[in-house]
Amino acid sequence: MPKIELSPTEALYPAPVVLVSSGNQDLANIITIAWCGVACSNPPTLTVSIRPSRHSNKIIRETGDFVLNIPTCDFLKETDICGTVSGRDKDKFSLCSFTKTASSVIKSPMIKECPANIECKVTKILSLGAHDMFMGEVVKVHRDTSILNREGNVDYSKAAPIVYNQGEYWSLGKRIGRYGFSAD
């Protein structure tokens, strides 16, 4: 089939969908982010890109840390709300009936209902244009035992993350292979 050419856009798919929580136990916010990824394995470093105008951008600059919470598909509506409503107008923990839980290392609280939580300390902020990219070093990881298999690893059919494809939310299908299978 022929190919068509398009003007430059951020045309990458698929992407993760995460809920980034920041603030403290009294005043906290949540923002849904798909513009994120792994930057480095050691030290383990993740990136999260947030528009300068967003409420969470200001909070994370103040606290210097954030939690990357990975929702299940059961929380799709809450995930969409946290990506479309501003924390300036609404308390999103309350709006979504999410429970604030204290983190182990950092100030920003975690979302209890998400089965995976990654505590990050900001190491660098890059102003790139429409988005600021926050680089966060992972300082602690939390996993709900309900998403683990007998070996203690994540069973992704139970973790049921949301996949983002340029404006569309998708579920995972099935496992089709393991890294390195072609050498077997």
Added chain:
Amino acid sequence: MPKIELSPTEALYPAPVVLVSSGNQDLANIITIAWCGVACSNPPTLTVSIRPSRHSNKIIRETGDFVLNIPTCDFLKETDICGTVSGRDKDKFSLCSFTKTASSVIKSPMIKECPANIECKVTKILSLGAHDMFMGEVVKVHRDTSILNREGNVDYSKAAPIVYNQGEYWSLGKRIGRYGFSAD
């Protein structure tokens, strides 16, 4: 269910799986990358993290550009090969029977068999430790008409990207919502 705490790791899931091609029409390499993501919408900027020891790391520093090719699940074996075999030892285009196609703007060639190709020019390289993060500004996007719907948008059930979950390859499931649906 209770949660367990783990030492810091790059525990993010799900992640994209892309084939990064670099070099020129004569000598080119491919490396499979899941540590990538969108950094900024305008200018559209993507990140790709590659270990300093990798052959592609050197090539991309020389050419100053790369293509992010998004494979379908049909190319899962080739995707695994390009993530486990070194381009110092093998010509991966030949090994995978991939076709080198000239890009429109940059020197690095595209992989014809991938239905989406994103040409990027390197704007910044950050040495973070185990990985160097290459930031690339998107300068052209190519899409195979076979993955487009009647409206000209990507039909992700046809694009069938590979999703990476910490050492496991997964397929997409189904569309479960559109961004903004909670406000309807």
